[in-house]
Amino acid sequence: MLKSPGPRLDPNKANTHILPEFEYLAPRTVEETVELLSKYGEEAKVLAGGTDLLVRMKQGVLRPKYLISINRIKELNYIKDRGDHVAIGAATKLRALEKSDLIKELFPALHEAVRSMGGVQIRNMGTIGGNLCNASPAADTAPPLLVFEAEVVIAGPNGRRVVPITQFFTGPGKTVMARNELLVEVRVPKPVKPTGSAFIKIARVAMDLAKISIAVALRMNGNVVEDVKVALGSVAPTPMRAYRTEEFLKGKELTEDVMWEAANIVRTEVKPITDIRSTAEYRREVSGVILVDALKKAMERLGR
Ligand SMILES: Cc1cc2nc3c(=O)[nH]c(=O)nc-3n(C[C@H](O)[C@H](O)[C@H](O)COP(=O)(O)OP(=O)(O)OC[C@H]3O[C@@H](n4cnc5c(N)ncnc54)[C@H](O)[C@@H]3O)c2cc1C
Numbered sequence: 001m002l003k004s005p006g007p008r009l010d011p012n013k014a015n016t017h018i019l020p021e022f023e024y025l026a027p028r029t030v031e032e033t034v035e036l037l038s039k040y041g042e043e044a045k046v047l048a049g050g051t052d053l054l055v056r057m058k059q060g061v062l063r064p065k066y067l068i069s070i071n072r073i074k075e076l077n078y079i080k081d082r083g084d085h086v087a088i089g090a091a092t093k094l095r096a097l098e099k100s101d102l103i104k105e106l107f108p109a110l111h112e113a114v115r116s117m118g119g120v121q122i123r124n125m126g127t128i129g130g131n132l133c134n135a136s137p138a139a140d141t142a143p144p145l146l147v148f149e150a151e152v153v154i155a156g157p158n159g160r161r162v163v164p165i166t167q168f169f170t171g172p173g174k175t176v177m178a179r180n181e182l183l184v185e186v187r188v189p190k191p192v193k194p195t196g197s198a199f200i201k202i203a204r205v206a207m208d209l210a211k212i213s214i215a216v217a218l219r220m221n222g223n224v225v226e227d228v229k230v231a232l233g234s235v236a237p238t239p240m241r242a243y244r245t246e247e248f249l250k251g252k253e254l255t256e257d258v259m260w261e262a263a264n265i266v267r268t269e270v271k272p273i274t275d276i277r278s279t280a281e282y283r284r285e286v287s288g289v290i291l292v293d294a295l296k297k298a299m300e301r302l303g304r
Contacts (some may be wrong), residue, residue: 003093014059022057026069030076030155030184033068038157038180040066047071048091049125051118052134076129076184079103082188090129090183094141098123106190108301109197109215110144116201117141129183132168135175135238136209138277142169142239143215145186146231153185160184169238193226195219196298200290201233204277210234211278214290218298225249230291232233235270235283242269245291259295263288 026031037044045064047053056062070076076091079100086102095116097103104111117123117131117140129189131141132152150165154177165186177183179274201213213233219226228249230242245266251268252258272283 003088005180015055016058016060018052019237020058020060020063022067024057024067026072027261028072028199030073030182033070033073033182034157034180035208036066036068037182039281040068041179044179046133048127048130048133049093049122050132051122051126052136057269060273064210065097070129070182081188085187085249086190088128088186088188092133094118094123094126094128094131095120095127107144107148107188107197109147109199109217110141113140113144113201113215116199116203116255117153119207122132132165132186133175133177133183134170135169136174136239137172137236138209138213138234139208140199140201140213141235141240143213143233144197145188146239146241147197147215147217147229148188148191149229150186150188152183156180156181156185162297166241169171169251171237178266185255191217191219192303196300196302198294198297198301200294200297202286202290212283212286212290214287214294216291216294216298218295218302219229220299220304223253224251225254228295230266230294232270232287232293234274235287237271240270241289242266242270249295254295254299260288263291266291 019126019185043065047069050175076089078089094114094117128141131139150166151162154161195217197216197217201210203210210233215231217229226247230245233239245262248265249262267284267288270287272280274280290291
């Protein structure tokens with residue numbers, strides 16, 4: 001007989017639909033926000049779209065005394081072409097990324113990932129910064145940003161620092177950011193040569209977090225792989241790059257045999273667990289299959 005997962009594992013059962021009391025603060029600048037974060041420390045939380053935070057508050061998982069909204073800070077909301085990279089303000093809505101021709105043309109994998117997230121209402125509220133700072137292993141913007149080797153800009157009491165996205169996530173719900181730091185910008189380098197990229201996500205239903213996801217960015221030199229980046233979501237404590245799979249693929253022709261050999265390597269790189277969305281066995285097996293699918297899609301986008 002199937003056992004009920006119990007209230008701790010079932011987010012709907014745990015959701016009280018009631019927000020605990022909090023004080024709402026709405027600073028207008030990054031500096032003011034950092035000051036407030038420094039002043040209130042553990043008692044404060046940044047509020048962007050609230051699509052993760054408010055759910056966790058209704059579940060009683062988080063009870064911040066102060067919510068510091070960053071929605072009035074204009075300097076956090078933009079998508080800018082800066083020549084060698086595209087800069088995205090941390091409070092930019094997912095819907096703005098979905099509608100951006102720049103993102104669609106330069107970073108198809110990121111565009112696909114954003115389009116797969118929640119419904120329109122969620123994308124109208126949710127932000128790229130919130131998705132990253134929430135640091136779910138299933139965060140959909142993470143695999144594409146990992147394969148495009150994005151950087152994030154973090155503001156704190158001592159100024160700003162730039163961190164490669166590959167070093168940003170430290171565990172489930174954890175990042176390198178201190179309590180009094182604010183994510184202000186995501187920088188995505190423009191591909192220097194023609195690059196085919198793709199994102200694939202498998203979820204239980206359309207509007208759900210990924211059981212497993214993958215992004216690839218592929219560059220070819222003639223018939224062989226010049227460079228390839230592979231990143232996966234929901235298969236490890238953090239979104240992860242599959243470095244051994246990348247190394248194996250470099251310099252090889254992408255034949256069926258080579259791709260399926262790579263599939264076996266990626267299966268040894270992932271570290272999945274069994275949870276309410278899927279089993280470790282399924283995730284491991286499917287990581288190989290979606291790698292092959294994503295490589296083929298990236299090839300197609302390169303016109304091959
Ligand atoms: C119905 C539903 C469907 C969803 N579907 C998906 C999905 O398909 N894929 C997916 O990845 N996610 C999904 N989500 C989760 C969520 O919508 C996304 O993670 C979203 O991008 C979060 O952004 P937000 O602005 O709402 O974050 P918030 O909830 O405002 O914040 C999330 C966390 O990040 C912190 N934070 C936010 N911005 C900053 C900042 N600039 N600096 C420092 N800390 C910050 C907050 O304090 C909080 O801890 C879904 C959520 C719901 C409710």
